[in-house]
Amino acid sequence: MALANNKQAATPAARNPSDKPSSASGPEFAKEQELLALREMLLIRRFEEKSGQMYGMGLIGGFCHLYIGQEAVVVGLKMAMQDGDQMITAYRDHGHMIASGMDPKGVMAELTGRRSGYSRGKGGSMHMFSLEKHFFGGHGIVGAQVSLGTGLAFANRYRKNSSVSLTFFGDGAANQGQVAESFNMAELWKLPVIYVIENNRYAMGTSVSRASAQTDFSKRGLSFNIPGEQVDGMDVRAVKAAGEKALKWCREGNGPIILEMLTYRYRGHSMSDPAKYRTKEEVEKMRSEQDPIEQVRTRLLAKKLATEDDLKKIDAQVRAIVNEAAEFATHDPEPDPSELYTDVLA
């Protein structure tokens, strides 16, 4: 009886949309896709570098968790998404906002605590949202966004629309209890949600192997019958391909799926973390061998799809956008204290 009820044991092949991790070979990008990916990843990188600088200058306070190193994850998935698909994540969120199409000026102004920030200074680095761009935050409690993202998928299913919730969390959050609750509910109700586990190898300052009994996060859904795969999260092409497959899986009504993105965070957990739990050599090796932006640059040059000059121009354009955002966020007025009492309740 127990065996007969075990769907997973009965039909393992049918439950797995892919036999191999898609990271084995990322499909090639056309020139326009390479350039789009480069530009978007570069915009996040330069934005985050600028945020780090401004934090150092005291222009940004509070928490500030930089996404540098992980850019291919959100950019590749965004390239696979359709209008109406939703994103929700935790506090390492600036990259998701920019990839969602939110205005860098509004994001930076929120970081500096100014009145034109997305949350008028009442959110800060960890709490920004854009309903227009289907970006649902920006959440500070590790793991809470996983059950909320499951709720977004619940609403999609209830409304019988074709939207998918992309619910991002880290290898650290994967160990929170509500993640397991959400997995069970999502599979039970066949909710259209992609659980994107951004495995950047460190849960704050504790390495994956020191924090997780099962370090292959793509397997975290097995006991719930949720398929999963590991993806090279440093290769934007592999990310996009995996995202497309997963989105199709969800849109076809198959329920949730896990994409474990193997990635790496170059900076500390937050700006106040000197990252003494790992060696400089380890970081340097990742930067020099697997950097997601360098990979695209190298391919563009090798295939003669762009010249060094072309790439310099793109970088200059991106820097101009970021500088404009920083300038704006430095001179925008502070929020009026009367804002304190707005939007507590309707």
Place this chain on the structure above:
Amino acid sequence: MAELTYRDAVSRAIAQEMARDNNVVFLGEDIGKAGGVFKATVGLYERFGPLRVRDTPISEQAILGAAMGAAMTGLKPIAEIMFSDFLAVCFDHIANEMAKNRYMSNGQLKCPLVVRTANGAGSRFGAQHSQSVENWAMMIPGLKVVAPSSPADVIGLFAAAVRDPDPVIFFEHKSLYGMKGEVPDGEILDTLGTAKILRPGKDATIIALALMVGRAMEAAERLKAEHGIDCEVIDVRSLVPLDTRCILGSVAKTHRLFTVEENPRLCGWGAEIASIVADESFYDLDGPIVRITTPHLPLPAADNLEDVVLPTVDRIVDTVKRSMA
């Protein structure tokens, strides 16, 4: 007009709102096929079907996460947390998520959801299934908090809660589920943030909530009949927003204030009201504000112990009589 139990009022209230608005969806443990552990949701599953009345796994965090995630997109979920004690299991969503998202998003994200939960003692369930925890919700900016004491109020306040754009924690009292009361026919819609003077009086004001309302009423009748003390009894009904106008107006008239609270004494809702009255109406008072509460204890299971620990009619009568002497 029909006589209805508090329990049946709950299911009528949910049905009223689900029939009115397809965006209302109901989730919880055993609420559907089983009809609810308190039989307060009987018939809803049959009437509205399994998509709108969702039996969930025993996963309080996922229940509130799903409800809030759906609310962020404009649905109007009703989530049941079976016993209010279990709010502690999913308190992150209560305290950090649903209460804060509107504020943190500059008003972009709305959270129109109702968390219904069975609160309070009287069933010998012991320390983990009997607490009165309305103060847990009252202390958090961004939540509305309601606790009805009669079947008619259950329907009217519940309808108002579902239609409210903010998250509302709706405390039903599990010892009131069997209570009967007259309920008007047709749609009932009340107003959040309004207290009700149930018994006018001139000598003292007694304010109470939920199960304690009936005890306060009975005590007031005895105080009048046996001691000639004429008490005004106010059912607070809604802790957030709080009807301070009604409370302060009554104190201005009677010059004395008593609270009857089922919650353990420290930081009970009455402490906040006492503080407001002391701030706003000190010179209206002819004597100290007196709080009648459960002592600061976990709740025991044995009949006699549970009976003695909650405020009783006798304790209310004695306390008011001694304080007014």
